[in-house]
Amino acid sequence: MALKMAQPWRDPKSHVWSLRQRTPTDLVGKLKGKTVMLPVGEGFATVKVGAMVQASLRTSDPRTAKERHAKADAALRQFWDGHRTGPARLTVKQAAALAGTLYEAWSKAEGEGTAAMWDHVAAEDKAARDGLLALRIGEEAQRDASREVRFGKFADALLAREGLVVDSDSRTLLLKAVQGAMEDVTKRLRKAVDFDFTPDPAAQRFPEWQRPEAAPKAPAGKLTVDDVFAAWTAFKADKLAPNTVKRYGASFRSLAAFVKGREVNALAPEDIHGWAEHRRDSEAVSAGTINRVDLVAVSAVFKWATGMEGKKLMRANPAAGLRLSEGRAVQKREKVFRAEEIKAVLRAALAAPPEPRNPTAGFAKRWCPWLAAYSGARISELTGLQGSDVRLEGNVPVMDFRKTKTGIARTVPLHEHIIAMGFLDFARSRGSGPLFYDPARATGKAVTDPAEIRSGHLVKWLRETVTLDEELQPNHGWRHTWKTRALEADIQERISDAITGHAATRVSQKYQTPTVKMMADAMAKFPRYDLS
Structure with a gap:
């Protein structure tokens, strides 16, 4: 029917x-x-x-x-x-954009009246009507009137027009944005009264309005682990790196298979601990990895699901505080490259042949180990370099790392040996695009960033080309090696941290921002690698 x-x-x-x-x-x-x-x-x-x-x-x-x-x-x-x-939550930018639509409606009137919808809002409320009249004749807004009395109706009209229900913090944010917009309107209408119709600079400060995405709704009926993860993924889609979602997804697929579709609110800490033990004993995942990856992922998503952002899909977090006991870690060797390992890797890079079918793969093998050796940068930071990232800062050749693990961009001077080997000429020959991967080869199906895919290929190539200790990390080992050699060269720790992108460890250091010149002077002290 x-x-x-x-x-x-x-x-x-x-x-x-x-x-x-x-x-x-x-x-x-x-x-x-x-x-x-x-x-x-x-x-x-x-x-x-x-x-x-x-x-x-x-x-x-x-x-x-x-x-x-x-x-x-x-x-x-x-x-x-x-x-x-549940109510939506506006960002500062969204509140400003929504208030901007009100400013646009008013300022278009140029002092001759405004859209009827806003007239009607004002007509329904005497205090708002008084504020409207004061704005129109260019008088100061009533000093003793509260923001709510003067602008509340306008904020509510904006929300009603968009069909939005927002939380109290978002409405307060919008109210402040509306006040700012209306104060700008006052100035604009005052200029119109004076026959001043010069271009309006205030209009440029409002971003374009876009409705906030609807919050994920709780799935009807029985709520499973998969349902919670899907809701979290939808909510975090524009907030997390794709690799984070991919990494969490592997943990949740394993958990979902273990609990076999049970209602998520029926899960107890014993169930999650049992899954962690199954992961260790049957899936051969180390306890350390389970603690640092699997349990962190599950606990984070479940915590979100118990809060307001997660619409309280779950009553409690059964993964909170859980850990597997780990055996005593035994480090079988130092993390830095030994002298012969340095020579073997850098010689292999020098000898890497061109790859006509996939030129950027050959370029990465040739240059990335050397760039890592002379900067301590993460390999994925290097494989993500664009031609436009290699430039002059004054008279100092530098690399701009725009995509980093910490999300904080940094600029690093190039070592003179790298320059002498012709890296600047190579970078210029490649134009402004990626140096070490080819976007045209991407299928669009991969979740992992192409720079990270290339760094993984480098590890595989090094393992196949050079005999290295299994305990040594072929890519990350350069960070340990560079920091150690920087210490030997008497480079200040704060400078070496700035070059490698390590966070300051002391509060006082956070107030220090080493300049490019300071880093270049330090880099000049870093010794060349001798392959003889």
């Missing part, structure tokens, strides 16, 4: 049409006594929520009533949905 669509209701005495709907039973107790603003024509109707919601459509014409009812009905449904899924 098809559902009957809501229709406008006509008052038998006045013949004026209205929206008239029963408040959903699951929301009556929560929303009774609150108000909702619904679009009606060019303005808004402010209605108190009770067992029934009724708002005049302000017309006796059936066709007009039908059009207005459709818009008001859609807004009311968004209002219901917003309170079911």
Whole structure:
């Protein structure tokens, strides 16, 4: 049977049409006594929520009533949905952008009146109307009026127009943004009164408005581990690196297979601990990896699911505080390259032949080990270099690392030996694009960043080409080696940290920002590698 669509209701005495709907039973107790603003024509109707919601459509014409009812009905449904899924949260940029739409509506009037919808908002509230009149005649806004009294109606009208339900912090943020926008409007209208219509600089400060994405809804019925992870992934889509989602996904696939579709809120700490032991004993994953990767991932996602951002999908976090006991770690050798290993790797890089079918692979083998040896940079930072990242800072040749593990970009001077070997000429010959991978070869299916894929290929190539101790990390070992040689060269620790991208360890060091010149002077002290 098809559902009957809501229709406008006509008052038998006045013949004026209205929206008239029963408040959903699951929301009556929560929303009774609150108000909702619904679009009606060019303005808004402010209605108190009770067992029934009724708002005049302000017309006796059936066709007009039908059009207005459709818009008001859609807004009311968004209002219901917003309170079911929980309020949205606006960023500072979103609040500014939304306030900017109000500024645009006002400033276009150039002192001759504004959109009727805003006139109607003001007409419904005397304090707002007084503030409107003060703005129009270019007077100072009433000093003793609160921000809420002066601008609350405008903020609520913006939210109602977009069908948004936001939390209290977001509304306060929007209120401040609206105040700033309206103060700019005051200045603009004052100029219009003085016949000054020069281009409006204030309009440029507002970003483009884009609605915030809907929060992930709780899956209906039984909630599984997969459901929680899917909701977390949707919420974090624009906040995390793809590799993080990929890494967490492996842990959750293993957990989901172990608990076999059980309701996630029925899981106890014993279940998660049992999975961790299964991961160790049956899947041959080390206890250290389980603690640092699997349990961290599961605990983080479950913690999110118990909070407001996760819409309290879970009552508790059964992974909180869990760890497997680890045996005493035994380090079988130092982490730095030994003298013969340095020579073997750098000689292999010098001897790396061109690869006509995949030139960037050959370039990475030729240059990345040497760049790592003379900078201590992470290999994925080097494999991600663009031609435009190799440049002159004054008269100092530098590399700009824009994508780093810490998310903090840095600039590193090039060692004179690297320059002497022709790296600057190589970088210039490649143009402004990637130096060590070819975007044209990407299929678009890989989640992992191409720079990280290339760094993985380098490890494999080195293992196949050079005999190295299994305990040595062929890529990361250069960071240990560079820092050790920098210590031998008497380079200040704060300078060497800045070059390698290590965070300052003391509060006082965080106030120090080594300059390119300071780093270049330090790099000049770093000795050349002797392959003889």
